[in-house]
Structure formats: C-alpha cells, structure tokens
Amino acid sequence: MKMLKRQNIASLLLLYFCTFVNFFNFTNALWPIPQQWSNGSSTLVLYPSVEIKLTIISPTSEDLSIKTKKIFNSAKNRFQQYLIQEKYVSPNVKFNIPTHPSKKILQLIEIEVYDGNSELELGVNESYCLLLDTSRNYYSIDDILKTIEIMSWNKMNVFHWHIVDATSWPVVSKKFPKLSEKGAYDPKTMIYTKQDIRIVDEYAKLRGIRVxxxxxxxxxxxxxxxGYPELISCINEQPRWDLYAAEPPSGQLNPARKETYEFIKTLIPEMASYFSDKYYHAGGDEIKTKCWEEDEYVKKYLSSNSGSSTETLLAKIIDEIQNTVISAHKIPMFWQETVATHDLNITKDAIIQVWYGNDTVKNVVNKGYKTIVGSAEYWYLDCGHGGWVGNNINGNSWCDPYKTWQKIYSFNPINGLTDDEAKLVIGGEALLWSEQADPNNFEQLLWPRSSAVAEVLWSGxxxxxxxxxxxxxxxLRFRxxxxxxxxxxxxxxWCVLHGGCDMPNS
Amino acid sequence: MKMLKRQNIASLLLLYFCTFVNFFNFTNALWPIPQQWSNGSSTLVLYPSVEIKLTIISPTSEDLSIKTKKIFNSAKNRFQQYLIQEKYVSPNVKFNIPTHPSKKILQLIEIEVYDGNSELELGVNESYCLLLDTSRNYYSIDDILKTIEIMSWNKMNVFHWHIVDATSWPVVSKKFPKLSEKGAYDPKTMIYTKQDIRIVDEYAKLRGIRVxxxxxxxxxxxxxxxGYPELISCINEQPRWDLYAAEPPSGQLNPARKETYEFIKTLIPEMASYFSDKYYHAGGDEIKTKCWEEDEYVKKYLSSNSGSSTETLLAKIIDEIQNTVISAHKIPMFWQETVATHDLNITKDAIIQVWYGNDTVKNVVNKGYKTIVGSAEYWYLDCGHGGWVGNNINGNSWCDPYKTWQKIYSFNPINGLTDDEAKLVIGGEALLWSEQADPNNFEQLLWPRSSAVAEVLWSGxxxxxxxxxxxxxxxLRFRxxxxxxxxxxxxxxWCVLHGGCDMPNS
Incomplete structure (x- = not known):
C-alpha cells in the first residue's frame, strides 16, 4: 500500500497497522481515508512477529532523525501491544479470510519518511485540532492523556488546551501562586502543575500531537x-452579568492599571515555558466594553488621556500580550474578534482562530491572516443541550441544535473561498466547551463526532x-x-448490521 | 422527622437514611422532597451502629408481613453499607456540624408501616416509572440492575422494560426458540433468559420497584x-420503510393467518410467566394499515369476509392479545393509540399509556381509562440528538429539542384536567428510547434528568x-x-459552588 497524503510518522504507522491487522476489505474499515492510496491484490496474514522497518530519506539533521526514530519506536510499540491484546470483531465489516492452506504471511512493513516532516508544525502543514476546555469543569490528567491517545487513532495532530477561563484557574504558577490557590476549584486536587503539563506534552509528542x-x-x-482582585474589572457582576460578560462570572483584566501589565509580562513567559510547542493561544475574544467603562481606574485613565477610549485600551493590552508572547519565543494565536470585530494590530505571523461564520473566514484571510476554522454552526460539540443558565425553562443553547455527525461531516471550511484564500486556511478544529461537560460525559460528546471532523480535515x-x-x-466507533x-x-x-436505515426521500 | 407522603418501605428507609447521614441543612440535600414533613431542632450524629427498628401497623396477612420485613432488611443492609463506605462531601450544601463537645447521638430510627402498603401496586397508589428500551440497542443485566438501584435512590417504583422491538428480540423463549436464535443481536451473548429476568425482578422487588x-x-x-417469517407482514420494506412503519425495519404480526393467533396464545403466557408483576404491557402503538393492505393473506381475508377491514383485523388481533393477557392472570397496559386513535375494545381495567399531548390525556381519562403519562414533549430523554437515519444531514429528532431538566421539571401531567379527571392519572414515566443510546451513554441520558421527573411525580x-x-x-447529581x-x-x-448562573431577565 502506498500513501500520498503527508502525515506525521506516528499516525502513518497506525494507519499501516490498522490496514493489515484484520485481513479486511480495506476501505470499509479505514478512518480517516487518505486522499490517495493503492494496494496489491493478495490478502496477507499479519503476525505480531512482523518486522517493521523505518527508513529516513534525506535526513536534514541528526537531531530530527533521533526524534523521528523515537516517535517511530513509540508508535511501533503501541501497535504491537494492540496486535497482541486487541480482539476486535467488526459488527459490520465482512472479512475476507483466505481459506487456501498456504496463506501469505506479511514479513516486513517498510515505512519511509522525509525527516523534516516527522513533526508537523502549524503553518507548515495541515492541522486537525481538538480542544478541550478544562476550566468550566475540571478533567484529570488521565482524562486528557486518554483523549490524546484517541486523537492519535483519528490522526488529529493538535490538542488545543483551553486550560483556564473565568470559572477556574487550575494551572499552578510559581510567580503567582494565588492563581490556583484561590482560582482552582480545589487548590490541591483540581490543578495542573508544570510537571503534569510536561507529562501531557511528552505523551502527545510521541503520538504525533502538539499541545x-x-x-x-x-x-x-x-x-x-x-487571588489578585486588583487586576480585574467588573468582578462577578450580578444579576445582570450579561451586560459585562458573555457568560457568568464577569471579569476582564483591568487595562488601566500598571500592575496588569506587570502581571502579563511575568505570567505569560512562565506559562509559555510549561509547553514545548511554538504556538501560544492568547485568546482575545468576547470583550464587553461596559465592564471597563464603569471601572474607576479606567474612568480616570480615559479622562486624563485625551484621544483614549476603551478601544485604545484594548489595543494597548493586546499589544502587551502579543509582544510578551513573541518575546517568549512563541508565535501567538488569537480568536477572530481581534481582527474581525476590533481592528487590532495583530502580527501576520499569528494564526487567527475563527469560531463563527464562513464570512468571517473570508474576512480574516483577506486581511492576510492564516486561520484555523472551528465553526460553531457545525463543529461545536457542546451545542443542543439546552441553556445551562439555571432558571430558564425554555432555554436553548446559543448554538442549537445538536451537531450530528452528518452535519459535522457536511462542513467545508474553505467553502466560498478562492484557491488563494483557501491556502490561508491551515487547519480546522472540533471544539468541546465544558459548561455541560465533565469527565462523566465528555467522551460521549467527543466521539465519534470528532472522528467526522478528522476525516473532513485529513481526507479533504x-x-x-x-x-x-x-x-x-x-x-470505527465499535473499534x-x-x-x-x-x-x-x-x-x-440493527442498522449497523443490515443498513436500510436511511431517509427514503434523500 | 415525620413523613406524610405514602411510599414503599424500601424508599422510605433510604429517605430516612439520606436525611441523617450528613448532619445537614435538611431541605438542601433531599431529593425528591416529600409533600409534607417535620423535623426537630437538634442536630444528631449518626453512627453505623444505630438501631433501625421496623413496626408493622395493622398487619393484613402474615405473608405480607414477611415480604415487608424482607424488603426492610434489604434496604437496611444497603443503607448500612453506604453508611460505612460512602465518603460524600457535597460541593454546595453547607454542613452544620455541631462544635460543642457533647454531640447528641442518634440511637434509634423507628419506621412504622402499614402492611398493605409495603408493595406499591399500579392502580392503587402513584407510580413513578422509567423505561428502558433494550431492543434498539442491547443492555446487559448488570446495566439494568444498576439502573434499578439508581431508580430506588430516586424513589421511582416501576421499571417499564421495553424488552423487544422491531430491531431485536433478546428474550429467550422455550416455546419459540428461534425468536432469540434469529432475532437477538447475538443469540449467545445479547439475550435475556428467564433466569436473567427473575434476577432483575427479585432485585427490583427488594428495592420497592416493580418490573x-x-x-x-x-x-x-x-x-x-x-425465526418465524410466516407470522409477519411487510418484512423490512425498503427503501420506503416509512410507508410501512414508524421507523425501519417494518413488520407487523399478520392478522389474517391463524398461525399468528396460535403464536399469541402460546407466547404471551410464557413471557408473562417470566415476570412476577400483575401488569403486562402489550403495546398496540404505531400501526400502519398499508403494511396489511398489501399482504396476500390479508387481501384474501378481506375479500372473503364482507364487512371486514384492516381496522376490524386490528380489533381482532388486539382482542386476542388482550384476552390472552387476562387469561394469563395479568392486567393489560396499552399505548394511547388503542383508545385515542383507534376505538378498540380495551377493558377498563387496563392502563393506557399516553406518550403525546395533554389533550390525549384528557381524551383517554374521559373515556374512563386510568393512565400513565410519559410526554414526548417533556419527558422523552432521547430527544434532541439529531436524526438517526443515516443520510439526513439536516435531520433532527422528531421530538426535538433536547429536554433540559428545567423543561422536564416544568411539566404537569394533570394540566387542564378537572379533579375527577386527574384521579385517573395514576402515574408518570420518563422514557429513554435507544436508537442513539446504549451502555456507553445511557447513564448520562438518564441521570440526573430522570431525577427531575421523579420529583415532579413524588412531590407533586x-x-x-x-x-x-x-x-x-x-x-443529588454529585451524590x-x-x-x-x-x-x-x-x-x-463554579455555578454549583457560587450560584449566580441564572438568566437575568427571568
């Protein structure tokens, strides 16, 4: 079998392995499908003793070759474990087990990789992301590792970790210890230490996934x-939180206090250092100006700085955030609001994440930005669960309805774009916000719907x-x-076994 | 504490136990709330060594007293296990642990029951049901036992087991062995034997739950x-299954063949004998006449029996089903269609289950039938998950949207009824159909939303x-x-801990 789609070695290896392990009708049991592939005509038997050989073509550096081999060996070991332990019988894929006595045995799998391609990088190749929001509700490191493992089977290669939010701050900082001491749901058990994060980072890397x-x-x-109330404006305004934030509890960094800028300059390098990846998502979404307009420090600043406004204050604080990220040797990512709603001075090196509307995708790429698309209309996995605000009997979720796998599968992130515009769409993302999700139900919300996203992105x-x-x-789901x-x-x-469960008219 | 709401002994005991175990602000941690209760002013400490004493008032028979004691002892044992093992810390209920040295210790819990009330019966007292559909997707006996245990904590007292359907027949019959051999998803592993069913029945009984x-x-x-194709008309018509059935695969018992009536007369007593409960739900919903109109046997019957029609054939087969159920010493239950859509000759002893519309409730009780209400508009727990038919990109579930706990909690099954009419509404039911549910996600779909149903029904x-x-x-959910x-x-x-997550305008 040959594969022409570029992909990282860890997933590539799993693809080969999945392909041979079950003697099967190839296309019926492959997910996501590569854009192009070919196969021979014999059915081969695969034993755990099969030799798996890596050849690195045009190695660009010794360092990269070492990394490539490490990832290869990790994937090979995982595969061999599955080969020995896994007893998977597909409920609907019919196997073609050869009956003649001299079965052909697969002796060798050769995998050739170009060294420079061993670790995918955003902005260089395609990216297929998942996000998980660990602030609204907390997930253990084991939950996260398991999710990353499942992502690798689906050839998703970026784990977007929305690690903090208004509701909780689980990350332990040495520079600002009160962040998790006062901001985590439980300062002892519901936190992520630097070491926890390193474990996640390394585990993901061996699976071809960047964090x-x-x-x-x-x-x-x-x-x-x-922990640091002096840094925040409009803290938990009630009951009209809706005027101050997209959801409760309200609060924005105070852009009129110098302490805020010191906080940014100290915290971001520390947090950035916890992660090995080049990219750092700095947010920038859902600003409510009323939060600042009523702040005493902001009022004072605006009256003593002519020409200033909450908009110039937003630009000022985003500048500080962006410069700090760049100084920490990271490339910033921001949400669409920074360039589509406001007109902030975002570097063209940055990646802009679009969460709503094909129009916005066009708008953002026309401004010259690379973008990752994670449409709330199609790819928000939390939608359709009703309003989570407590007293709203007829409440629906703002991004109703529930996104079925069919709906998810029908989304084209580059719809309506010219070829040149489409080149700036460098990836897509399935998102699960955790207002109504936690370790008790997130796997059901993620899978297999994220697999549908993975195929749209990987296969095109x-x-x-x-x-x-x-x-x-x-x-795939039964697997x-x-x-x-x-x-x-x-x-x-019954439908899995027999089919015949389609709508008659479509 | 005194309780005035009538309830079975197993749940009553758990209520007492829950109440005392945590020294707590009583109302904040009680679910479902009784209609009336009173408490003292002291906080008591409860140790596992507490004595729990049962007094049977006005015993009506020795047999009933023995049953009552058995249920009591089972509940007492379960409670003592929880008291020893469970380490529950509520995230939001503030405990009032007394600090003074001489804590008062609870020495004795006395429970008084009227013997005749020890096992609730449909038609005598209220019923609070759950259903589970084990045909669309299969659930193991362990899944079912766990669900029954959780029901008991919620004071639900009837487990409505929708045990077979068009998609699979998991129940093993000695009279018709091919039913499960050919109709179960797996004739060895995905079945329910008589012994399995007896285990469920007994387990439920000890928890005050009827099956x-x-x-x-x-x-x-x-x-x-x-197994028995000769008994069925319009077997799996494709692709226009929608003309022959509410969902694929189509098929209805053939009312024009004598073999069908023999099947009914033999199968129903056997199946009825597997269950100890007095009631037997015989279905009767969603008949499509086209299925019969095109059947050769039906055509022949209609042409040779003047005055006959598919409607008289329906009446004939329902008569046979009803008479057989009654002969097997059971009281029949039927779906609303039997008396609201068709005008079938259903005994007034039967219970009619309404699944759609407050109007239908009124209609059914005005015809003099007792009814159980399980509204698709409010209490269908499977809704809002999109169309499960395969190729429908914009498909929604027919009973969209997802029923939030708030929506569920707002339903009044006796809305618009006079007091006399309301007396015929003898219970309600939360329903989970399993087209898109199986052991991987059913607990999330059932809980805690079924608990909201339980409180509406138990507390009124x-x-x-x-x-x-x-x-x-x-x-309750954290518990x-x-x-x-x-x-x-x-x-x-965050909302659990702090509140403040309500809609501002409501």
Whole structure:
C-alpha cells in the first residue's frame, strides 16, 4: 500500500497497522481515508512477529532523525501491544479470510519518511485540532492523556488546551501562586502543575500531537480575581452579568492599571515555558466594553488621556500580550474578534482562530491572516443541550441544535473561498466547551463526532458523502468502544448490521 | 422527622437514611422532597451502629408481613453499607456540624408501616416509572440492575422494560426458540433468559420497584420474522420503510393467518410467566394499515369476509392479545393509540399509556381509562440528538429539542384536567428510547434528568420551581457521581459552588 497524503510518522504507522491487522476489505474499515492510496491484490496474514522497518530519506539533521526514530519506536510499540491484546470483531465489516492452506504471511512493513516532516508544525502543514476546555469543569490528567491517545487513532495532530477561563484557574504558577490557590476549584486536587503539563506534552509528542495552550486574556479572566482582585474589572457582576460578560462570572483584566501589565509580562513567559510547542493561544475574544467603562481606574485613565477610549485600551493590552508572547519565543494565536470585530494590530505571523461564520473566514484571510476554522454552526460539540443558565425553562443553547455527525461531516471550511484564500486556511478544529461537560460525559460528546471532523480535515471535504462514510464510521466507533472509549452509538445495532436505515426521500 | 407522603418501605428507609447521614441543612440535600414533613431542632450524629427498628401497623396477612420485613432488611443492609463506605462531601450544601463537645447521638430510627402498603401496586397508589428500551440497542443485566438501584435512590417504583422491538428480540423463549436464535443481536451473548429476568425482578422487588415488561404487538415486530417469517407482514420494506412503519425495519404480526393467533396464545403466557408483576404491557402503538393492505393473506381475508377491514383485523388481533393477557392472570397496559386513535375494545381495567399531548390525556381519562403519562414533549430523554437515519444531514429528532431538566421539571401531567379527571392519572414515566443510546451513554441520558421527573411525580407538580430545586439537584447529581453513576453535569462547577448562573431577565 502506498500513501500520498503527508502525515506525521506516528499516525502513518497506525494507519499501516490498522490496514493489515484484520485481513479486511480495506476501505470499509479505514478512518480517516487518505486522499490517495493503492494496494496489491493478495490478502496477507499479519503476525505480531512482523518486522517493521523505518527508513529516513534525506535526513536534514541528526537531531530530527533521533526524534523521528523515537516517535517511530513509540508508535511501533503501541501497535504491537494492540496486535497482541486487541480482539476486535467488526459488527459490520465482512472479512475476507483466505481459506487456501498456504496463506501469505506479511514479513516486513517498510515505512519511509522525509525527516523534516516527522513533526508537523502549524503553518507548515495541515492541522486537525481538538480542544478541550478544562476550566468550566475540571478533567484529570488521565482524562486528557486518554483523549490524546484517541486523537492519535483519528490522526488529529493538535490538542488545543483551553486550560483556564473565568470559572477556574487550575494551572499552578510559581510567580503567582494565588492563581490556583484561590482560582482552582480545589487548590490541591483540581490543578495542573508544570510537571503534569510536561507529562501531557511528552505523551502527545510521541503520538504525533502538539499541545497548544490557551490562556485567554483580557476577557474570561474572572478566575484571576480570587487571588489578585486588583487586576480585574467588573468582578462577578450580578444579576445582570450579561451586560459585562458573555457568560457568568464577569471579569476582564483591568487595562488601566500598571500592575496588569506587570502581571502579563511575568505570567505569560512562565506559562509559555510549561509547553514545548511554538504556538501560544492568547485568546482575545468576547470583550464587553461596559465592564471597563464603569471601572474607576479606567474612568480616570480615559479622562486624563485625551484621544483614549476603551478601544485604545484594548489595543494597548493586546499589544502587551502579543509582544510578551513573541518575546517568549512563541508565535501567538488569537480568536477572530481581534481582527474581525476590533481592528487590532495583530502580527501576520499569528494564526487567527475563527469560531463563527464562513464570512468571517473570508474576512480574516483577506486581511492576510492564516486561520484555523472551528465553526460553531457545525463543529461545536457542546451545542443542543439546552441553556445551562439555571432558571430558564425554555432555554436553548446559543448554538442549537445538536451537531450530528452528518452535519459535522457536511462542513467545508474553505467553502466560498478562492484557491488563494483557501491556502490561508491551515487547519480546522472540533471544539468541546465544558459548561455541560465533565469527565462523566465528555467522551460521549467527543466521539465519534470528532472522528467526522478528522476525516473532513485529513481526507479533504471534497467528495465526502454520508452514505459512503456511515459503515466505516460505525466500524470505527465499535473499534473505539472495543478500546474502552465511551463513544456514542449512532444507530440501533440493527442498522449497523443490515443498513436500510436511511431517509427514503434523500 | 415525620413523613406524610405514602411510599414503599424500601424508599422510605433510604429517605430516612439520606436525611441523617450528613448532619445537614435538611431541605438542601433531599431529593425528591416529600409533600409534607417535620423535623426537630437538634442536630444528631449518626453512627453505623444505630438501631433501625421496623413496626408493622395493622398487619393484613402474615405473608405480607414477611415480604415487608424482607424488603426492610434489604434496604437496611444497603443503607448500612453506604453508611460505612460512602465518603460524600457535597460541593454546595453547607454542613452544620455541631462544635460543642457533647454531640447528641442518634440511637434509634423507628419506621412504622402499614402492611398493605409495603408493595406499591399500579392502580392503587402513584407510580413513578422509567423505561428502558433494550431492543434498539442491547443492555446487559448488570446495566439494568444498576439502573434499578439508581431508580430506588430516586424513589421511582416501576421499571417499564421495553424488552423487544422491531430491531431485536433478546428474550429467550422455550416455546419459540428461534425468536432469540434469529432475532437477538447475538443469540449467545445479547439475550435475556428467564433466569436473567427473575434476577432483575427479585432485585427490583427488594428495592420497592416493580418490573412491568412490554411485548409490543402487533406493530414493531419485525424481529419475529427472523425465526418465524410466516407470522409477519411487510418484512423490512425498503427503501420506503416509512410507508410501512414508524421507523425501519417494518413488520407487523399478520392478522389474517391463524398461525399468528396460535403464536399469541402460546407466547404471551410464557413471557408473562417470566415476570412476577400483575401488569403486562402489550403495546398496540404505531400501526400502519398499508403494511396489511398489501399482504396476500390479508387481501384474501378481506375479500372473503364482507364487512371486514384492516381496522376490524386490528380489533381482532388486539382482542386476542388482550384476552390472552387476562387469561394469563395479568392486567393489560396499552399505548394511547388503542383508545385515542383507534376505538378498540380495551377493558377498563387496563392502563393506557399516553406518550403525546395533554389533550390525549384528557381524551383517554374521559373515556374512563386510568393512565400513565410519559410526554414526548417533556419527558422523552432521547430527544434532541439529531436524526438517526443515516443520510439526513439536516435531520433532527422528531421530538426535538433536547429536554433540559428545567423543561422536564416544568411539566404537569394533570394540566387542564378537572379533579375527577386527574384521579385517573395514576402515574408518570420518563422514557429513554435507544436508537442513539446504549451502555456507553445511557447513564448520562438518564441521570440526573430522570431525577427531575421523579420529583415532579413524588412531590407533586404544584409549587415546584427551578430556582429552589437547582442546588438540591446539583447535590443529588454529585451524590450520584460519588456512587459511580455517570450523571451529566448541569453547569460549570463554579455555578454549583457560587450560584449566580441564572438568566437575568427571568
């Protein structure tokens, strides 16, 4: 079998392995499907004793070759474990086990990689992300590691870790210890230490996955106010929190106090140092100017600085955040508001994450920015669960309805773009916000719907159709369940076994 | 503490126990709340060594007293296990642990019951049901036992087991062995034997819960066709299944063949004998006449029996089903269609289950039937997950949207009824259909939303409000999670801890 789609070695290896392990009708049990591949005509038997050989073509540096081999060996070991332990019987893929006595045995798998391609980088190759929000509700490191492992089976290569938000600050900082002491849900048990983060980072790297942290600022920062109230404006305004924040509790970094700028300059380098990846997501979304307009320090600043406004204050604080990120040798990422709603001075090196609207994608790329698309209309996995605000009997979620895998699968992130514009769309992302998710239900919300996102991004949105995909997605979902993932069922098992559960008119 | 709400002994005991175990602000941690209760002014400390004493007042028979004691002892043992093992710390209920040295210790709990009330019966007292559909997707006996245990904590007292449907027939019959051999998803592993069912029945009984099975006929019977195709009309019509059934695969018992009537007369007594409860749900919903109109046997019957029609054939087969249930010493239950859509000759002893519309409730009780209400508009827990038919990109579930706990909590099953009419509403039911549910996600779909149903039914719908209920429901949900139930989170933990997550305008 040959594969022409570029991909990192860890996933590539799993692809080869999945392909051979079950003697099967190839396309029926492959997810996500590569853009191009070819196969021979014989059925081969694979034993755990198969030799797996790596050849590095055009090694660019010894360092990179060492990394490549490390990732290769890790993937090889994981695969061999599955080969020995896993007893997966597909409910719907019919196997073609050869009956003649002289079965052909697969002796050798050769994998060739170009060294420079061994670790994907945002902005260089495609990226297929997942996010997890660990602030609204807390997830253990084990939950996160398991999610990363599942991502690797789906060839997703960036874990976007929305690690803090208004509700809690689980990350332990040495420079600002009160952040987690007062801002975590539990300062002893519901935290992430630098060491925890390093474990996640390394675990992900061996699976071909990069970890991009997000420290959202200046909005969504109420959780800082527990330890450092002087830094935050409009702390938990009630009951009209809606005037001050997109959701309760309200709070934004105070842009009119010098302490805030010192905080930014000290905290960001420390947090950035916890992660090995080049990119650092700095947020920048959902600013409410009223929060600042009523702040005494802001009022004083505006009256003593002519020409200033809450908008210039926003520009000032975003400048400080961006410069600090760059000084920490990271490339910043921001949410769409920074360039689509406000007109902030964001470097063209940055990546802008779009969370709403194909129009916004066009707008952002036309301003010359690279973008990652994670549409709330299609790829927000938390939608459709009703309003989580407590007393609203007829409340719905703002991004209703629930995104079915079919809806997810139908999204084309580059829809309506010219070829040149589309080049700036460097990836896409499935997102799970955690207002109504936690370790008790997040696997069901993530899988197998994130797998549908993975295929759109990896195989490309062109030519996909739900009829062709459904039996493969069923197979993948049962494979996930077989590996202990609490993935949602898509249909009654009867439909998996027999088909015949389509809408008659479509 | 005194309780005035009538309830079975198993739940009553758990209520007492829950009440004392945590020294707490009583109302904040009680779910469902009784209609009336009183308490003293001292805080008492409870040790596992507390004596728990049962007094049976006005024993009506020795047999009943023995049963009552058995249920009491089982509940007492379960409670003592929790008292020893459970380490529950509520995230939001503030405890009032007395600090003075001479704590008062609770020495004795006395429970008084009227013997005749020790086992609730449908039609005698209120019933608070859950359903589980084990045909669309299969659940293990352990899944079912766990669900029954959780029901008991919520004071739900009827487990409505929708045990077979069009998609699979997991129940093993000695009279018709091919039912499960050809109709179960797996004839060895995905079945329920008589012994399995007895285990469930006994387990439930010790928890004050009755098990009412449903063998839905004459529709929803495609699964019979695997073993006995001669009994079924319009077997799996494709692709226009929608003309023949509410959902694929189509198939209805053939009312024009004498073999069908023999099947009914033999199968129903056997299936009824597996369950100890007096009631037997015989289905009767969602008949499509086209399925019969095109059947050769039906055509022949209609042409040779003047005055006959598919409607008279429906009446004939329902008569046979009803008479057989009654002959098997059971009281039949049917879905609303039997008396609201068709005008079938259903005994007034039967219970009619309404699944759609307050109008239908009024209609059914005005015809003199007792009814159980499980509204699709409010209490169907599977809604809002999108269309499960495979190729429908914009498909929604027919009973959209997702029913939030707030919506569930706002439903009044006796809305718009006179007092006399309301007397015929003898219970309500939360329902989970399993097209998109299986052991991987059903707990999240059931809990804690079924708990909201339980409180509406147990406490009565009058005077409930979501603001008062929310902190208690949070507490219950964390208690469930603490006991290993994968109950969904309702809000970010911040809201649980601090409140302040309500809609400003309502």
């Amino acid at each position: 991009v942290p997000e420290f959202d600022m200046p909005g969504h920062t109420h959780s800082i106010s527990g 949105p062109q030519g996909l159709n739900v009829n062709e995909a459904l039996p493969r997605l069923h197979d 996930l369940v077989g590996r202990g993932v609490k993935a949602e069922p898509l249909q009654p098992l | 009412v099975p449903e063998f839905d006929m004459p529709g929803h019977t495609h699964s019979i066709s695997g 719908p009058q005077g409930l409000n979501v603001n008062e209920a929310l902190p208690r429901l949070h507490d 469930l999670v603490g006991r290993g139930v994968k109950a969904e989170p309702l809000q970010p933990l």
